[in-house]
Amino acid sequence: MRDDAWWDGDDEDERIASLQRVLAPLREPPRPWGDVLAQARIGAAPRERSRVFPIAMLAGVAAAIAVGWLWGRSAPQTVVVEREVNVASPPEVRDVPIAVPVPVPIPITPPREEVAPSVAPEAVDPPKIVRARAKPRAPREKARSPGEDVDCILDPNLAKCRGAQPVPRYDDGLPETLTTGDIKAAMAKVKGDAQRCGERYDAQPGEQVKVKLSVAGETGRVTQSVAIGTHADTELGQCVARAIEAAQFPRFRKPHLGVVYPIVM
Amino acid sequence: MPGAVEASGMDDGVERLVDEIEAVRAVQGGDLGAFAPLYAAYWSTVHGIVLARARTVEVADVVQDVFVVALQRIAELRDPAAFGGWLATMARRASVDAVRRRRATTDVTDDVRVAVPPPRIEALAVLQAIRELPEAYRETLVLRLVEGMTGPEIALRTGMTAGSVRVNLHRGMKLLRTRLGDGEEVRDA
Numbered sequence: 129m130r131d132d133a134w135w136d137g138d139d140e141d142e143r144i145a146s147l148q149r150v151l152a153p154l155r156e157p158p159r160p161w162g163d164v165l166a167q168a169r170i171g172a173a174p175r176e177r178s179r180v181f182p183i184a185m186l187a188g189v190a191a192a193i194a195v196g197w198l199w200g201r202s203a204p205q206t207v208v209v210e211r212e213v214n215v216a217s218p219p220e221v222r223d224v225p226i227a228v229p230v231p232v233p234i235p236i237t238p239p240r241e242e243v244a245p246s247v248a249p250e251a252v253d254p255p256k257i258v259r260a261r262a263k264p265r266a267p268r269e270k271a272r273s274p275g276e277d278v279d280c281i282l283d284p285n286l287a288k289c290r291g292a293q294p295v296p297r298y299d300d301g302l303p304e305t306l307t308t309g310d311i312k313a314a315m316a317k318v319k320g321d322a323q324r325c326g327e328r329y330d331a332q333p334g335e336q337v338k339v340k341l342s343v344a345g346e347t348g349r350v351t352q353s354v355a356i357g358t359h360a361d362t363e364l365g366q367c368v369a370r371a372i373e374a375a376q377f378p379r380f381r382k383p384h385l386g387v388v389y390p391i392v393m
Numbered sequence: 394m395p396g397a398v399e400a401s402g403m404d405d406g407v408e409r410l411v412d413e414i415e416a417v418r419a420v421q422g423g424d425l426g427a428f429a430p431l432y433a434a435y436w437s438t439v440h441g442i443v444l445a446r447a448r449t450v451e452v453a454d455v456v457q458d459v460f461v462v463a464l465q466r467i468a469e470l471r472d473p474a475a476f477g478g479w480l481a482t483m484a485r486r487a488s489v490d491a492v493r494r495r496r497a498t499t500d501v502t503d504d505v506r507v508a509v510p511p512p513r514i515e516a517l518a519v520l521q522a523i524r525e526l527p528e529a530y531r532e533t534l535v536l537r538l539v540e541g542m543t544g545p546e547i548a549l550r551t552g553m554t555a556g557s558v559r560v561n562l563h564r565g566m567k568l569l570r571t572r573l574g575d576g577e578e579v580r581d582a
Contacts, residue, residue, distance in 0.1 A: 140566070144538065147569075151539045153513040154444065154520060158436040159457055161429045167457065168425070168464040357454045386494075 167361055302381045306343070311387055314348075314377040319391060321374070325367035326393030334392060337368045341375070341387045348377040356388070409434075410474060410549075417473035420464070428464055435477070436460075438550040439484045441536040445524065446488035448495065449517065459487045478552020485532075522572045523565075530565030533558055 326335065337359045342352040353373045355365025368391055413434070419427035436456070443455045463480055470479050523534050536542045536551070544562055548555040 143570070144566075147519065147538045148541055150512075150519055151516050153516045154449065154539050155437075155541075156440060156453055158433065158440075159453065161432050164432060164457055164460045164464065165425060165428075168461045357451075360454075 302379050305380050305382050305385055306377060310378050314375045315389055318372055318375045321371040322368045322391045323393055325364055325371060329364040329367060331364055331393040336390045336392055337365055338388060338390045339369050339372050341372060341389060343377050343385045343387060345380040345382045345384060348379045350375050413476055414473040417467065417470065417476050420467050432460055435480055435550065437540040438536065439480060441540040442481055442484040442532055443488040444539060445531040445535040447491040451491055455487050455491045459484045475552065477550045481551040522569060526565055526568050530561050530568065533561035534565045534569060537562055
């Protein structure tokens with residue numbers, strides 16, 4: 129089938145040919161097939177990791193929940209033990225809890241009924257019941273102290289575990305985001321290190337290595353730095369990305385800012 | 394026609410399709426090298442699809458990513474004959490993702506002054522006019538005018554029907570002609 133069948137006639141053909149000549153500078157030669165093949169082979173590894181990482185995260189979360197649950201369970205168990213004495217009190221004692229200021233948590237009610245028959249029916253003074261029921265609150269208050277806080281057990285480096293005040297997340301004086309000037313100023317300090325990568329890996333003068341950064345607003349630090357484009361998987365790209373990781377930006381209000389920055393070797 | 398790839402009849406198309414099916418099966422069987430002819434055959438198609446949407450500076454990167462992902466996920470392609478449409482869909486999604494990423498990131502130049510040659514400026518102006526056309530016409534026009542593909546070949550490579558391609562080209566050209574002021578601005582560089 130000839131091309132002409134698709135068009136209105138010779139005039140249209142001429143117009144198309146003219147447009148094709150005008151648009152010719154936008155054509156690009158294909159990149160070497162080897163580049164694609166190499167990237168596909170390298171890319172397989174991160175994909176495997178990306179499956180492992182969520183599983184590890186889930187396992188970690190599950191472990192944290194389990195520890196928290198076990199720890200949380202220890203307090204009610206203590207309550208139950210103390211209640212064994214109290215619950216076995218005579219019927220008139222059972223009326224006393226009305227006077228107790230803090231209601232007993234609902235989850236511990238069933239154990240009370242199960243435990244009560246097995247305990248000897250010894251008389252207990254009502255005040256003891258009040259103490260016994262008030263005690264369960266004590267461990268919870270203690271739990272907020274650094275030594276026993278489950279968060280501190282899991283991570284002693286947390287601010288609250290060191291007795292320090294938590295840093296406020298946002299400061300009203302901070303800008304919403306970084307300006308181009310802020311970014312350039314911060315990058316200027318690490319650009320020298322990045323350019324030394326060019327010397328190390330024999331980059332051509334004027335060669336560009338594009339790096340994609342993610343900057344955390346709360347700290348102004350680089351949370352992720354990867355080379356993109358033609359140097360995505362080259363040693364030069366990785367070297368430059370590592371050098372850029374050291375950049376320190378001013379803090380800002382947005383949680384994160386993505387930046388694409390070309391470093392000229 | 395310079396740069397055009399001739400679509401030389403139905404037989405050639407069928408023969409090419411058979412070759413492609415064999416190549417796709419070979420890649421699915423683990424022979425990654427068999428992807429090379431597919432890469433060569435479809436590079437301009439993917440380039441055109443991406444160029445119709447993404448920024449010109451990132452087109453080559455996005456195109457490469459499309460082929461990398463295609464190579465990694467080709468086992469998921471059930472019908473090897475649908476490779477062209479499958480790849481075209483992947484290219485469309487990748488270019489849309491690239492546009493979204495552009496909104497989420499800040500590009501900072503390194504004060505590199507690169508002189509853009511006048512022919513490229515003119516080409517970019519025409520490309521911009523094409524990108525301002527309705528979505529349905531952009532891709533077909535770029536494949537025709539930039540990549541030099543013929544109508545039947547666009548249909549073969551993208552999985553679109555020949556009728557859709559013909560209509561898109563015809564109406565798209567009409568609109569483009571209006572936008573470009575009936576040929577006043579389009580002159581050979």
